[in-house]
Amino acid sequence: MSAATAPEQFWFDEFAARARKLPGAGDSALMEKREAAMALFRRAGLPHRRIEAFKYTDLRARLNERYDTDQAAAPAPQSALPAWEANRFVIIDGILSDARSDRPEGLEIASLAKDSLPPWALARLGAVNPQADHVMSALNLALMQDGVAIRVPRGFAALRPLHLQFLETGGEGAPAASHARVLIVLEEGASLTLTETHEAATGRRTLASRVTELALERDAALEHVRFTAAHARHDRISSLFAEIGAGAAYRLSQIQTGDGLERDDLFVRLEGMGAQFLLGALRLLEGTAHADLTTIIDHAGPGARADQRVKSVLAGKSCGIYQGKVIVREGALGTDSHQLARAVLLSGEAEAMTKPELEIFADDVKCGHGATVGALDPDALFYLRARGVPLNEANAMLLEAFLAEDLDGLSPEPIREVLRTATLKRLVAMEPAK
Amino acid sequence: MLEIENLHVTVDGKEILKGLSLKLNVGEVHAIMGPNGSGKSTLSYALAGRDGYEVTQGTMRFDGEDLRAMAPEARAAMGVFLAFQYPVEIPGVVTMNFLRTALNAQARARGEKEIDAAQFLKAARAAAKTLNISEEMLRRALNVGFSGGEKKRLEALQMAILKPRLAILDETDSGLDIDALKLVADGVNALRSPERAMLVITHYQRLLDYIVPDHVHILADGRIVKSGGAGLARELEAKGYDAVIRSAA
Ligand SMILES: Nc1ncnc2c1ncn2[C@@H]1O[C@H](COP(=O)(O)OP(=O)(O)OP(=O)(O)O)[C@@H](O)[C@H]1O
Ligand SMILES: [Mg+2]
Numbered sequence: 001m002s003a004a005t006a007p008e009q010f011w012f013d014e015f016a017a018r019a020r021k022l023p024g025a026g027d028s029a030l031m032e033k034r035e036a037a038m039a040l041f042r043r044a045g046l047p048h049r050r051i052e053a054f055k056y057t058d059l060r061a062r063l064n065e066r067y068d069t070d071q072a073a074a075p076a077p078q079s080a081l082p083a084w085e086a087n088r089f090v091i092i093d094g095i096l097s098d099a100r101s102d103r104p105e106g107l108e109i110a111s112l113a114k115d116s117l118p119p120w121a122l123a124r125l126g127a128v129n130p131q132a133d134h135v136m137s138a139l140n141l142a143l144m145q146d147g148v149a150i151r152v153p154r155g156f157a158a159l160r161p162l163h164l165q166f167l168e169t170g171g172e173g174a175p176a177a178s179h180a181r182v183l184i185v186l187e188e189g190a191s192l193t194l195t196e197t198h199e200a201a202t203g204r205r206t207l208a209s210r211v212t213e214l215a216l217e218r219d220a221a222l223e224h225v226r227f228t229a230a231h232a233r234h235d236r237i238s239s240l241f242a243e244i245g246a247g248a249a250y251r252l253s254q255i256q257t258g259d260g261l262e263r264d265d266l267f268v269r270l271e272g273m274g275a276q277f278l279l280g281a282l283r284l285l286e287g288t289a290h291a292d293l294t295t296i297i298d299h300a301g302p303g304a305r306a307d308q309r310v311k312s313v314l315a316g317k318s319c320g321i322y323q324g325k326v327i328v329r330e331g332a333l334g335t336d337s338h339q340l341a342r343a344v345l346l347s348g349e350a351e352a353m354t355k356p357e358l359e360i361f362a363d364d365v366k367c368g369h370g371a372t373v374g375a376l377d378p379d380a381l382f383y384l385r386a387r388g389v390p391l392n393e394a395n396a397m398l399l400e401a402f403l404a405e406d407l408d409g410l411s412p413e414p415i416r417e418v419l420r421t422a423t424l425k426r427l428v429a430m431e432p433a434k
Numbered sequence: 435m436l437e438i439e440n441l442h443v444t445v446d447g448k449e450i451l452k453g454l455s456l457k458l459n460v461g462e463v464h465a466i467m468g469p470n471g472s473g474k475s476t477l478s479y480a481l482a483g484r485d486g487y488e489v490t491q492g493t494m495r496f497d498g499e500d501l502r503a504m505a506p507e508a509r510a511a512m513g514v515f516l517a518f519q520y521p522v523e524i525p526g527v528v529t530m531n532f533l534r535t536a537l538n539a540q541a542r543a544r545g546e547k548e549i550d551a552a553q554f555l556k557a558a559r560a561a562a563k564t565l566n567i568s569e570e571m572l573r574r575a576l577n578v579g580f581s582g583g584e585k586k587r588l589e590a591l592q593m594a595i596l597k598p599r600l601a602i603l604d605e606t607d608s609g610l611d612i613d614a615l616k617l618v619a620d621g622v623n624a625l626r627s628p629e630r631a632m633l634v635i636t637h638y639q640r641l642l643d644y645i646v647p648d649h650v651h652i653l654a655d656g657r658i659v660k661s662g663g664a665g666l667a668r669e670l671e672a673k674g675y676d677a678v679i680r681s682a683a
Pocket of ligand 1 (some may be wrong): 474
């Protein structure tokens with residue numbers, strides 16, 4: 001790369017200053033990983049608009065602060081969501097709070113802030129469905145301060161959901177950044193429900209660099225529900241890497257709200273017969289929100305199925321991006337892979353961008369994609385209003401209908417009700433179309 | 435109750451209503467008849483407040499208040515109800531939930547108490563039964579996949595539940611079978627009262643045999659060209675629009 005920009009130089013200096021104090025400094029295997037990751041970051045720099053995958057989301061321009069990465073003990077923020085039955089891990093400004101976290105039985109848990117990681121965690125850290133040159137996850141690994149690794153043992157069905165509650169402190173103060181990571185291994189036949197909420201309190205600028213690695217061995221099942229509530233000064237840069245073994249099923253339901261910047265990279269590799277990935281993403285964006293979902297679904301083995309559905313409700317000057325790439329490798333016969341993007345624009349200044357991409361190297365595959373963008377049906381709005389339903393409520397009713405099947409499909413039930421209520425609250429508050 | 439004076443309405447730059455005047459007193463039922471394209475639905479949309487129906491001249495007053503200044507939902511809360519000629523299909527909105535939302539929204543706007551769920555369910559079921567609407571239909575998405583006649587019966591049900599003070603029925607009889615026509619007419623008659631008024635748009639004498647109007651108006655080319663009693667509808671049925679309109683000119 002050419003000369004480093006100031007934001008890039010900041011991270012070089014940061015690494016130089018902190019490397020020896022980061023967790024795992026005494027563990028040469030982990031330090032090697034960190035060094036290698038930093039080397040990649042030095043080589044490539046922050047992603048910018050001339051990098052195809054970041055065409056719409058120029059992180060070099062956006063992540064331009066001199067961040068405070070020493071997480072001072074601020075008053076701990078609270079979640080705005082009602083609690084549901086779960087084993088909780090509370091992660092405040094990227095740091096796992098032991099005091100507020102549970103110790104679930106039957107699962108193996110390792111803190112990523114500890115100096116020595118168990119071999120199963122170390123082996124997989126940064127190595128689940130790895131992507132060459134993925135800069136943001138490399139930066140995350142190089143500077144990772146904390147996080148959690150979880151192993152669900154072979155054949156174990158975790159009945160109580162596992163909840164990862166990410167909270168970002170707001171208030172006055174210098175911009176803050178944190179790098180945290182989650183690694184989950186589901187051994188053969190294991191099953192788990194994982195819920196994840198990301199809430200950022202308003203105030204100072206914050207950067208949350210988050211990486212999730214999910215390894216599903218054969219016949220494992222993971223139900224993953226994720227909710228985010230961002231604000232205009234919050235940048236959430238998230239990458240998820242998943243490997244799904246034969247017969248294993250992974251479903252991710254993601255609901256994003258607010259007006260922050262959210263970049264989600266999703267890399268899913270389906271490894272064999274009967275492997276399944278279902279994505280249902282709902283985005284309710286306002287103000288100057290910018291949500292970029294970029295996925296690469298890699299059908300590495302035959303007979304796997306992927307279904308991605310992305311729905312966006314875009315108000316104000318918000319922008320919803322979905323770049324979905326599907327790769328069908330040689331020999332991945334009988335692949336079934338679909339993408340659907342639907343967006344409702346509530347304002348003339350909101351934008352929806354969809355870019356599907358197919359790379360098919362096998363025969364006998366079913367791949368398809370579709371996209372729709374439009375306003376709410378004015379006839380339907382008038383019909384509701386003519387019956388006395390006020391405009392904002394009529395608007396919310398039609399938006400709820402637009403999202404109904406996805407909200408109804410959330411599971412398990414207590415989470416569905418909490419997220420449905422949170423979603424509907426946002427819908428009623430959204431500026432209706434003029 | 436409703437006073438329309440010299441109303442001019444333009445849709446997409448085209449003038450459709452060209453100086454229409456009409457007065458409805460409380461307690462009265464008026465029928466409007468007129469050829470296809472004469473502007474009957476345009477009048478009903480203008481009264482209900484549909485976007486794009488631009489009033490370029492004239493006035494519409496309801497209880498002395500200028501309707502033009504009011505949003506559709508405000509007009510509804512005042513008691514204006516339009517039974518649509520073509521009810522809109524709304525996927526994902528469950529009919530029963532919609533009915534309750536509408537009823538409660540109107541109550542709130544009027545500063546009245548919302549109806550509780552059990553009470554509502556009971557009232558809705560009873561009203562549905564008299565119109566021969568099954569509960570299964572009420573659990574379906576609003577108007578989605580309903581037959582033409584079912585949609586019209588659902589409009590009548592909404593009217594029965596919302597109990598408007600001014601009901602505008604835009605060809606609610608079209609598409610109804612003979613038995614349903616009778617049920618819907620019974621529903622309308624049940625609402626007839628000294629506190630309410632109705633504007634019944636129809637092409638057929640048959641409906642007016644059941645709902646006998648106090649006044650009948652003929653709308654042609656954006657104006658009321660002739661008004662009379664219930665007998666005018668029978669004259670139309672016998673002679674056709676052409677002859678009656680020509681004799682009026
Ligand atoms: N968007 C539009 N642009 C131009 N002309 C329109 C538009 N909408 C309606 N019209 C015209 O306005 C006229 C009146 O239509 P309207 O629907 O009010 O008639 P109607 O009396 O209700 O007829 P029918 O008996 O067939 O229901 C018609 O000629 C119709 O083509
Ligand atoms: Mg009409």
